[in-house]
Each structure stands twice: as structure tokens, then as C-alpha cells.
Amino acid sequence: xxxxxxxxxxxxxxxxxxxxxxxxxxxxxxxxxxxxxxxxxxxxxxxxxxxxxxxxxxxxxxxxxxxxxxxxxxxxxxxxxxxxxxxxxxxxxxxxxxxxxxxxxxxxxxxxxxxxxxxxxxxxxxxxxxxxxxxxxxxxxxxxxxxxxxxxxxxxxxxxxxxxxxxxxxxxxxxxxxxxxxxxxxxxxxxxxxxxxxxxxxxxxxxxxxxxxxxxxxxxxxxxxxxxxxxxxxxxxxxx
Ligand code: ZN
Numbered sequence: 001x002x003x004x005x006x007x008x009x010x011x012x013x014x015x016x017x018x019x020x021x022x023x024x025x026x027x028x029x030x031x032x033x034x035x036x037x038x039x040x041x042x043x044x045x046x047x048x049x050x051x052x053x054x055x056x057x058x059x060x061x062x063x064x065x066x067x068x069x070x071x072x073x074x075x076x077x078x079x080x081x082x083x084x085x086x087x088x089x090x091x092x093x094x095x096x097x098x099x100x101x102x103x104x105x106x107x108x109x110x111x112x113x114x115x116x117x118x119x120x121x122x123x124x125x126x127x128x129x130x131x132x133x134x135x136x137x138x139x140x141x142x143x144x145x146x147x148x149x150x151x152x153x154x155x156x157x158x159x160x161x162x163x164x165x166x167x168x169x170x171x172x173x174x175x176x177x178x179x180x181x182x183x184x185x186x187x188x189x190x191x192x193x194x195x196x197x198x199x200x201x202x203x204x205x206x207x208x209x210x211x212x213x214x215x216x217x218x219x220x221x222x223x224x225x226x227x228x229x230x231x232x233x234x235x236x237x238x239x240x
Pocket of ligand 1 (some may be wrong): 150
């Protein structure tokens with residue numbers, strides 16, 4: 001069993017299709033989605049329908065929540081708010097209901113999935129250092145927990161202490177717990193523009209991070225054609 005863990009797609013259809021093609025080539029048998037299917041980029045409905053048709057365990061991201069609700073976006077930063085307002089108009093009522101009903105936390109096989117962090121998942125806190133990770137570990141009762149939200153691939157390991165290790169290939173060791181950010185499919189922010197996701201191989205107990213090129217120019221053109229903020233197209237190239 002090889003499981004692809006992917007999320008923060010953010011309505012980037014070209015990146016999503018490239019990741020799914022790569023996962024298929026890598027012999028992936030199962031898929032789990034970390035949420036934030038929509039927001040920022042130009043294909044929210046198409047990305048939602050692909051993930052929905054996959055019928056894979058999926059958790060809710062903050063953008064899924066904001067795009068499916070009717071609450072005011074006034075307190076949000078203007079670029080994110082403009083993209084969300086546009087996204088709301090692109091989705092049917094039925095699609096918004098599907099997004100809104102996604103669960104915050106899922107247990108899949110013997111691991112846990114959450115968009116942000118297991119301590120107060122509805123607060124959408126960002127885990128950017130080992131102290132944030134410690135708060136999560138206090139609520140992590142499985143050996144592995146996968147998440148997203150910061151758009152930066154990261155791995156925290158807890159044994160006698162909590163430390164960050166490079167987000168490269170990881171051999172899962174007995175006695176350690178892992179809190180793993182799989183990065184972002186549709187808007188990476190670690191300086192690398194390529195789509196990011198991870199594969200968990202159940203037999204070998206290995207986790208491998210993947211980076212996948214996609215037709216970024218096409219994605220940018222769609223963002224501009226949709227009248228979305230220009231900086232959303234610009235940031236994709238920089239991986240920011
Ligand atoms: Zn996100």
C-alpha cells in the first residue's frame with residue numbers, strides 16, 4: 001500500500017493534475033487530502049470535483065471553510081479576501097455544502113490527518129517551530145500525523161525530545177512520533193515553485209517527499225484572465 005498525502009491545492013488545476021499523474025507513476029494505491037482545495041488560484045470548481053470524485057479521506061482547510069461560509073471577509077488580508085470572494089461566486093451551492101461538511105480531523109488507517117494542528121484545529125494556528133509542534137504532539141495519539149497549512153514541507157520528530165529534521169526521505173522508527181507537513185500542491189512557499197506532496201509506503205515504513213513540475217504559465221494566465229489579484233500569479237514563480 002502506497003498512500004499519497006497531498007493538500008493546499010488552492011484551485012491550481014495544472015499542479016493538481018501533475019501531482020496525480022506523478023503519484024500514479026509512483027505506484028500510489030490510495031490518496032488522502034489535507035484540505036484547502038480552493039482559494040487563491042483560478043480553478044476552484046474543477047479541483048473540488050476532482051478531489052470529490054477521488055472519494056478519498058479529506059479534511060477541511062481554512063480556505064474551504066471561508067469559501068463555503070457566508071461570513072464577512074473584512075478581517076482578512078485584502079488579496080486573500082478578493083480571491084475568496086471570487087471563489088465563492090465560482091462554486092455552486094451544492095459544492096459549497098460539500099466543502100462545508102468536510103471534517104476537521106480524520107483518522108486514516110493508523111495515522112491522523114489535520115489541516116493545521118491537532119491542538120485547537122479550528123483556530124488554524126501555524127506550526128513553524130518545534131514549540132508549536134510540541135503543542136500538537138500533546139494531542140497526537142497516533143505515531144504519524146500529516147498536515148499542511150504553512151505550504152512548507154516540514155518534519156518534526158518526537159522521541160526523548162522534539163526536533164525538526166529535513167523534509168527528505170524518512171524511515172519511520174519505532175518509539176518516535178512524527179508530525180509531517182507535506183507542503184502545498186498549488187502554492188508552495190519554500191522558495192521552490194514545483195508542486196509538493198508526500199508518499200507513505202506502508203510496507204517499507206518510509207515517507208518520501210516529491211516535487212513535481214507543472215504548466216505554471218497556463219496557471220498564471222488563468223489567474224490574470226479571471227481578474228484575480230496579479231500578485232497571486234507572480235508569487236507562484238517565486239514559490240512564495
Ligand atoms: Zn493553504
